Amino acid sequence: MNITRFGRPMAAIAMAATAALALASCAANEEAAPAEVSTLAGSLVGAGASSQGSAQEAWIAAFQTANPDVTITYDPSGSGAGRETFIAGGSNFAGSDSYLKDEELALPFAACAAGTLPFEVPAYISPIAVIYNVDGVTDLNLDASTIAKIFSGAITNWNDAAIVALNPKAKLPDLAITAVHRSDDSGTTKNFSDYLFQTAKADWAIEKPADPFPFQTGEGAQGTSGVVDAVKNGTGTIGYADASKAGKLSVANIKVGDKFIKYTPEAAAAVVANGAAVDGRDASDMAIKIDRTTTNPAEYPIVLVSYLIGCNEYAEAGVADLVKPYFEYILSEQGQADAAAAAGSAPLDAATAKKASAIVSAIK
Known part of the structure; x- marks a missing residue:
């Protein structure tokens, strides 16, 4: 260094200040104060x-x-x-x-x-968005149990009964799910895993959340950009990423209490404030x-x-x-x-x- x-x-x-204060007409030789x-x-x-x-x-x-x-x-x-x-x-x-x-x-x-x-x-x-790429599906509701089953490998097809039950009006295809996770040690993974560990423990059978993805399932990708690219360029893909990188990808609505909500920065801040x-x-x-077990729809738990x-x-x-x-x-x-x-x-x-x-x- x-x-x-x-x-x-x-x-x-x-x-540092970027402009000096201009002085009105004073002495002809009077100069403006210099910028810091x-x-x-x-x-x-x-x-x-x-x-x-x-x-x-x-x-x-x-x-x-x-x-x-x-x-x-x-x-x-x-x-x-x-x-x-x-x-x-x-x-x-x-x-x-x-x-x-x-x-x-x-x-x-x-x-x-x-x-x-x-x-x-x-x-x-920041909220963590559950991003997906499924032709013909632009609005998707998911709860913690279903997300856990998708990423652990228990649910493998988009027209699985559990997903259909949450989305009765959606045209869910008979298509294999490719669940994309971080291949590197990631705090995003730890936070995502912690949400499922707290809210769907029966379906997310791990000892405790950690930076490595806990299951030998799906497809791994390096970094946030790697996950986003894999979801964007794949077919029937789903992943998780910092919401700032979601871009134009579709984002799932998450069940909190009895409502399905979209992420917002304000809702993310609200759940942290109660930590x-x-x-x-x-x-x-x-x-x-x-505490990600909130039932308040004004709080986004992932x-x-x-x-x-x-x-x-x-x-x-x-x-x-x-x-x-x-x-x-x-x-x-x-x-x-x-x-x-x-x-x-x-x-x-x-x-x-x-x-x-x-x-x-x-x-x-």
Whole structure:
């Protein structure tokens, strides 16, 4: 990392003013006040959740525009790969759709000062869409049990009685189902699996949700883009992906309570707001446990909370001086609005953003 100049407060660094105030007719030689210029310089490397891809592109573009001597790269390699890279010291931060496991927290983090723990704060809330591609079917209702049976391999045809019962008016074909899942370790998979584990445990017979897809069924694809491409280019396909990447693909309505609902960022944020802190975590760890058994149709239960993970204290001098303003911008009202515009994510609520910003502001 090459870091050359630091020391400006976040407000001046992260989103520097871009225009000077013009003065009315005063003395002929009176000049306008100069625009503030960022003195921040250096490079940051991040890797992880592909769900954050669109948001990271928007965040990086805005931050680098305000700070032209800063270079930030983000590899959307997947949550599991991103955490592994960060733990090994191959990146300055990670994005992850699942919080760090207890066994990961017990490992030494190469980028962090010896004896210190990483922080993890929520930065991106998004619904997970159940996407599908079936000719002649543009409106599809599914409940948790049926989804679990499709992705576990218990239901293999589109005109199965269980799907027909939920969609009596649909023209469901006699066609094999190709259920597409993530082939890489993925926080999106963990969140999707957690929804089925909580709401359809009898049909989703696993020990506990985890980043790897739990069944040897269907078709695997690398990353969010891989799943979307496989569903889009296949026949009779169905998959799950961050809603920001669904594009023009058809999206299933999910049964919540006695209604079938479509996802919205607001409904995703609502179910997260009712989540609880994970037990036994450090004060700088904002891991959230989500109760997906809601029967309130204003809450969409298939949702991911994507985290930013970094060091409370970095081993390499000066790294925090870049991570801190970049993350503070991401957590700011403007950063959240930029992500919402680029990726359709739900902005963090004010209390969550304030707590996360306080953790980031304390890193060194």
